[in-house]
Amino acid sequence: MGKEMKGYLVGPMPVEQFLKEFLSPSAIPDHEPLTSFSDGAFESTLSALQETKAYEPFVMQINTMSSFAPGLSFIDTHNHPDTTNCKLFTFQIKPDICVYADGALPPRARQSSCDISAAEVIIEFKWDPHHTPFYTPASGPSTTAHFISETDKAMDTLGQITSYTTAQLGAQYHTHAFSILIVYDQAHIIRWDREGATVSSAINYNEEPHLADFFHRYVQASPALRGVDTSVxxxxxxxxxxxxxxxxxxxxxxxxxxxxxxxxxxxxxxxxxxxxxxxxxxxxxxxxxxxxxxxxxxxxxxxxxxxxxxxxxxxxxxxxxxxxxxxxxxxxxxxxxxxxxxxxxxxxxxxxxx
Known part of the structure; x- marks a missing residue:
């Protein structure tokens, strides 16, 4: 699925432009800017020696920093696939972290099981830089050929995150959806719709506020701005x-x-x-x-x-x-x-x- 998707990606869009384009404060009534982020906020996440040890500190840190993401719950689902909604898949749908709205937290999510029909944002981790499908071009215009790695590991990652979004859009009525790919100390925000996906530039999320600001804006956004198809x-x-x-x-x-x-x-x-x-x-x-x-x-x-x-x-x-x-x-x-x-x-x- 990664090779099928690579021709429909646009980026890397500078993250400031990405946030302005898709979660502009002007589109969020009574928007409150992020003020609570501090350098080193995710230090314990980066201290993990391997990927699977990073989920718990990331979830704990982001859930305790409720001032920038109130109303959202971050659940470690990496070992709990969605076996209810995704029976037609030939592979397991088990994102590393699923983000749910507190008021709509499904029973399975309370038990750390993935419920793709209720997930708001999907977060996937990789700890080896060779697994990232995205990189920032050294110079010249940004095209698909310039910022997508086509190694087997990179295509596997792209296929994995595409399959998770496929499941989410297939189980919900959305005009678009957001997901996060974290590769050790770098994060990309991705906006998916039926035309393709727009990828943000890399974020050093432990030192830069953009990932925290994404969730801070997201939680204040209307359902339509988040991607919910409000006609259904x-x-x-x-x-x-x-x-x-x-x-x-x-x-x-x-x-x-x-x-x-x-x-x-x-x-x-x-x-x-x-x-x-x-x-x-x-x-x-x-x-x-x-x-x-x-x-x-x-x-x-x-x-x-x-x-x-x-x-x-x-x-x-x-x-x-x-x-x-x-x-x-x-x-x-x-x-x-x-x-x-x-x-x-x-x-x-x-x-x-x-």
């Missing part, structure tokens, strides 16, 4: 009960809902559907998902499709195609079809549901 929400208890009954699902299955306008924009339907199960495929591209859903408004079972399309002028959105078909060839199409597009930034992939 949890279904109510009664909505979930009705949908499970109609769809033949177990009483414990987590249910979500979304409002989807019809193709004429004259109305909408509320669809309730099961939370998705991730599969081991690339996080880049259309990433189509489909499943039966319960149409609460019309008391019927329908097919729910979720996919992404590239927002460029000569690519017609799927919903517009259906409108043309309805007007010219299939006038009864509206009886069974509702489509909406959720726009993101210009020239980025956009989510389409139907």
């Amino acid at each position: 929400t949890l279904a109510s208890a009664e909505e979930s009960r009705l949908a499970r009954l109609q769809l033949g699902l177990s009483a414990t299955r987590c249910m979500l809902k979304v409002a989807v306008p019809d193709i004429d924009n004259t109305g909408s339907v509320t669809l309730v559907f099961p939370a998705p199960s991730p599969v081991g495929q690339s996080p880049i591209g259309r990433c189509t998902r489909a499943c039966p859903a319960y149409d609460i408004d019309n008391d019927r079972v329908v097919m729910f499709k979720d996919s992404w399309w590239v927002a460029i002028a000569d690519v017609l959105p799927e919903g517009e195609t259906y409108k043309i078909l309805k007007k010219t060839m299939f006038p009864t199409l509206h009886r069974a079809l509702h489509v909406t597009t959720y726009p993101l930034s210009l020239n980025k992939p956009r989510r389409l549901t139907s």
Whole structure:
């Protein structure tokens, strides 16, 4: 998966620019700047003689420094794979550290088990510099060829962190996600979306405040700025009960809902559907998902499709195609079809549901 992903990486973006671009204080109401970081904050982490001995001091240090990341819990999950959400993977999903929102800390996380469906940020450690897939070019423009190492160890690391993000985006509804790669005393922040990933420049996180500042901004950011797709929400208890009954699902299955306008924009339907199960495929591209859903408004079972399309002028959105078909060839199409597009930034992939 690392070799597949390497052509979709951009960087290294200077970390100050990265934070300004993706977690700008201007986008965070009542933003409070970081004031609590001090040089040597992660000294005990760097004192670890091997990677597996670094997780505990890192978690302890960052959890005790609650002033810069209040509301987030950092859980050591390196030896506790997600065996609930990731059954379709041929390999184990067990990030070294999963970051959860305190209010949404799942039961498995309290037992140090990974729950990729609730993880906010994934942190992966490597202690050998040969495992890093990123480096800063000595000079010249930054291109994929200039900042990505293509050694076997580097590609293994890139494949590993890509697979974790694949699982996270597959188990949640997100427009984007953040992860952290720490290679001994250097850290990179990575922002992933369906177009690719942007990698920050290296951070000397024990001496520089940028990693701490990332979490300080992240915890103050809105769900949308963190990457949550706010068009999808949890279904109510009664909505979930009705949908499970109609769809033949177990009483414990987590249910979500979304409002989807019809193709004429004259109305909408509320669809309730099961939370998705991730599969081991690339996080880049259309990433189509489909499943039966319960149409609460019309008391019927329908097919729910979720996919992404590239927002460029000569690519017609799927919903517009259906409108043309309805007007010219299939006038009864509206009886069974509702489509909406959720726009993101210009020239980025956009989510389409139907």
